[in-house]
Structures are given as C-alpha cells and as structure tokens.
Amino acid sequence: MSDKLYLYPVWIRIWHAVNALCFLVLLISGISMQYSNPAYPLLPFDVAVSSHNMSGIIIFLAYLFFLVAFAFTSNKKHYKLRFKGLTERLVKQIRYYTFGVFKGESSPYPTTEDAKFNPLQQVTYVGVIFVLYPILIVTGLALMFPEAIIDNFFGIGGTLLTALLHASAGFLASLFLVIHLYFATMGASVSANFKSIVNGYHESH
Numbered sequence: 001m002s003d004k005l006y007l008y009p010v011w012i013r014i015w016h017a018v019n020a021l022c023f024l025v026l027l028i029s030g031i032s033m034q035y036s037n038p039a040y041p042l043l044p045f046d047v048a049v050s051s052h053n054m055s056g057i058i059i060f061l062a063y064l065f066f067l068v069a070f071a072f073t074s075n076k077k078h079y080k081l082r083f084k085g086l087t088e089r090l091v092k093q094i095r096y097y098t099f100g101v102f103k104g105e106s107s108p109y110p111t112t113e114d115a116k117f118n119p120l121q122q123v124t125y126v127g128v129i130f131v132l133y134p135i136l137i138v139t140g141l142a143l144m145f146p147e148a149i150i151d152n153f154f155g156i157g158g159t160l161l162t163a164l165l166h167a168s169a170g171f172l173a174s175l176f177l178v179i180h181l182y183f184a185t186m187g188a189s190v191s192a193n194f195k196s197i198v199n200g201y202h203e204s205h
Contacts, residue, residue, distance in 0.1 A: 004201040007116050011069055016197055018062045022055040023177065029055070030170055056140045063133055078116040079126050089119035101186055111202055121183075128176055132169055139166035 008016075029052035032042035041048065070076050092108050097120070100108075109118040117125060142149050142162050150158040187193035188203040196202045 003204050005111065005113055005204065006200055007111070007113070007202045008197055008200040009073075009075075010200070011065075011073075012075065013197055013200060015062055015066055015069075019059065022059045022062070023173070025051050025055040026059070026170070027174055027177075030167075034167065053144055056137075056144070060137050060141065063137060066129075077114070079122065079129075081122060081126060086119065086123075090123065093118050093120040097183070097186075111204055116202075124176070128173070132173055132176070135165065135169045136173060139163075139169065 029043055029048040032048040033045065033052065036042045038045075043051070070079075089109070096105065096108050107118065109115065111118075139162050143159075143166060146159055149162050152158060153161050184193040187196070192203045
C-alpha cells in the first residue's frame with residue numbers, strides 16, 4: 001500500500017515543465033551549432049541560433065520567477081543544507097542507490113512533507129539551481145551580447161573563455177538530466193515520480 005503526499009504545487013510543476021521543454025531545445029540546438037556536420041546539421045544554423053536564444057531567454061525568465069517564488073513560499077525549506085553530519089548522510093544515500101535499492105531495502109531518507117529531497121538530491125539540486133543555472137544564464141546572455149564581454153582575461157580571449165564555460169556548464173547540465181531521469185525511475189513504481197510532477201502527488205512505498 002502506498003501513501004500520497006502533495007509536494008508539488010502548480011507553480012513548481014509549470015516551472016519544471018517549462019525548464020524541461022526549453023532545456024531539450026537548448027540541448028538539441030546547442031549540439032547542432034557546435035558538433036553537427038555543417039552539410040547535414042540537426043537544425044539549420046539560423047533556426048538553431050534563434051531557438052537556442054529564445055529558449056535561453058525563457059529559461060532566464062523562469063529562473064527569475066523561481067527565485068521570487070522561492071523567497072515567498074515554504075519551498076525554500078527543502079533546499080536548506082545541514083552541514084553537520086552531511087558527509088555521513090551522503091555516503092548512506094549513495095550506498096542505498098548503488099546497493100540497497102537493488103536488494104529491496106527501504107530508503108534511508110524517505111520523502112516527507114518536511115523533507116522532499118534526500119541528502120544527495122538536496123546537495124545536487126542546490127548545486128544545479130544556485131550554481132550551475134546562474135553560470136549557464138550569465139554566460140549565455142553574455143554570448144548573446146558579446147560586446148559586453150571583456151577582450152582579454154589573463155591572456156585568454158574573453159569570448160572564447162565565456163564560450164568554453166558555457167559549453168562546459170551545458171555538458172554538466174546534460175549529464176544531470178540523464179542522471180535525473182534515471183533516478184526518477186526509482187519511485188514506488190517506474191512511472192510514479194513522473195506522474196507526481198504532473199499531478200503534484202508524491203507516491204511513497
């Protein structure tokens with residue numbers, strides 16, 4: 001028997017959906033601009049550039065919306081890190097993901113109304129939302145307005161450095177997406193966590 005907790009209000013689900021759709025566009029258009037054969041691109045170059053820029057602007061606006069909602073709702077409690085004993089909690093959660101889940105063990109940190117994320121999720125989401133996202137957004141906006149980039153940074157061209165930082169952050173975000181989708185299958189059922197981000201209810205074991 002499973003219990004359901006309403007953990008994902010409408011604004012979070014909308015924000016999540018906008019991010020997911022825009023990030024897929026950013027990923028496809030970014031790969032098309034950087035790595036595809038110019039003779040056989042995934043997308044025509046002008047389409048890739050315009051769709052990448054538009055999706056980036058939407059992501060930026062959605063991020064501003066998230067920060068405002070974060071400041072004025074109780075959702076911020078789920079991102080408050082407790083550093084005391086954090087290493088031990090992370091090791092315990094990693095052990096569960098690598099061994100325990102395949103042996104049918106119960107999660108060491110079950111989802112509750114006051115703790116939506118386990119320690120590993122919490123650290124990861126804090127890093128992605130408050131470190132990786134700002135890097136992606138700032139470097140992306142800078143590349144849209146290259147005249148604002150400094151010409152030289154310790155002997156390295158400012159535009160090149162910005163592009164490398166943006167691409168590196170994009171790679172990490174893509175890696176996060178793959179891992180995020182994989183761990184999303186580790187719910188009460190393979191599809192339970194995907195349903196929760198649609199209907200708002202987390203289904204626990």
